[in-house]
Amino acid sequence: MSSILNIKNVNKNFGKISVLNDIDINIDKGDFLVLVGPSGCGKSTLLNCIAGLEKINSGDIFIDNKNMSDIAPKDRDIAMVFQSYALYPTMTVEKNITFGMKVRGLSDEIQQKKLIEVSRQLQIENLLKRKPGQLSGGQRQRVAMGRALVRNPKLFLFDEPLSNLDAKLRVEMRTEIKRLHYDLGASMVYVTHDQIEAMTLATKIVVMKNGFIQQIGTPEEIYNHPANIFVADFMGSPAMNLIHAQTKKEKDNYQINIKLANGEVASLTEKRKLKLPKDIIIGIRPENITEMGSKNKQNAQVITSNVDIVEPAGSDTYVVTKLGETEVTARFHSETKVKIGSKIDFLLDLEKASYFNPTSGKRI
């Protein structure tokens, strides 16, 4: 696989405020890269830098192995879809889609051919004569995609394209973008603050915070092996449980002591070959804390605690309890019979747990 986008050591600052620090990312042709992070983390700035709409202060950006750092946006062979769609308000849908080709001086026949092709693909043929003001949010979104598709670029850039849509439409369009990616085999860079969008769409995720990359990896890696507490907490809904604990070295394994709400200490045993410091934070996802009796797993440990809250969510039921100072969410079957206030056994699958250093926040 050849590299389509290679970002090397890129720095960007606005005056004295640095917004991107030593960004290194490389993706292959056909990859779907999602930049995700809380607002203000620099993900949109990075996208604008890739597009050439913002100048970088140092480093290089290669698109299809060509150094594009100082090239104008129009010559980077990219197309971009914006959060506000940025459709030209006085032009019809048809003119919106063909504007780029017209500016580039393509012949009328080619323009018409591509217009028909793309509008068929996105099912907007019946909208071509309308103006953006006469379209619904979802339709505008499609037109914005059409304007990108018609360019047939090396790289598609999406800047939070779904965040202005209502929940139902968002899920629909998400599926559509995924299908489009599959059908075209195109390379895409997608910015979002929605971690579910990131997980569902990406072949590769970059998690950012304060202008620094926190972790790069496949959705599976990011989800199951978060590089630090920030990533662990940010990705996944409900968030990963992060519990303070003490360890005690035994012969082959570690004894992990968690202080419970009532002051008692629960002891768990970690059987994996690990090297743990004395103080740790255990990161464990809600789905890895289950009800007793549901198929007992290897390396599963039992903690008895009070049920504070029961939240039925349809497909699952979330059960909240308190371990030490922290609220812990467990994911039970929807048919569960647990009641608020009762004392039950929780089954922790330590096999899937992550450990973090409490001072540095890094994964151990």
Add this chain to the structure above:
Amino acid sequence: MINSVSKNQLNKIILRIFLYLILSVFVIYYLLPLFVMITTSLKSLEEIRTGSLIALPRNITFEAWGTAWSTACTGIRCEGLKPFFWNSIFIAIPAVIISTLIGAINGYVIAQWRFKGANIIFALMLFGCFIPFQVILLPMARVLGLIDLAGSISGLIFVHVIYGIGFTTLFFRNYYVSIPVELVKAAKIDGATFLRIFWSIFLPLSLPITVVTVIWQFTQIWNDFLFGVSFSEAGTQPITVALNNIVNSTTGVKEYNVDMAAAIIAAMPTLLVYIFAGKYFIRGLTAGSVKG
């Protein structure tokens, strides 16, 4: 119950009548001068001397209008307002078009192509709106002399364009600032250049604010007296200066009917602009605040 309801309604009706009464008083107060002007201009001198000021004309005659337009004396020339009317047209139309276009481009740059110092430049231009006319008279006369435009129509156009840019820039900048910057970004990626984006995307969006600017500029320039009287010479005076001269250069009898007709002729173009474009004016003034 029934009694109190009808009492409420009665109160409402009385209030309504009272409201209309007050409004009518103001309408009469504002329209009375116009009424007097029009009726006086349609009377003969004889009738003005003998009749009441607010009486309707007994015999309507357009003689005074004809005199005001083509034979009234402004100083030693007796050609009426006609040549000066055309002077004003030749000054106002190019000056309005040029200052509006420059304002549009300035506003586009300041609002959408942020550059270092854009805010300072905008603040300075805004400051330009507040400079009193009198302050620039002498420097401007000197500059007009240096560039050889003194006393000419082009010189007056130049002065009005310069003085108008502050306002036109302000109007367009405030209008364009509400347009999302992503529009420019999208067009840049589509390959459009600076001027192409302005021409194809921003100008078509600008009808409401253009109307506001044109009305504003036209009214300012048409009604201007000070620049007109300072920077013109005999053949290039605008209509406001000529009107003043007609009213002041009477020999013997004061021809009130001619003066009134001349004043109405001089005010007519701005009046027409308001009547035909007024609804866009109100719409345009508030357009910046509403997203499209």
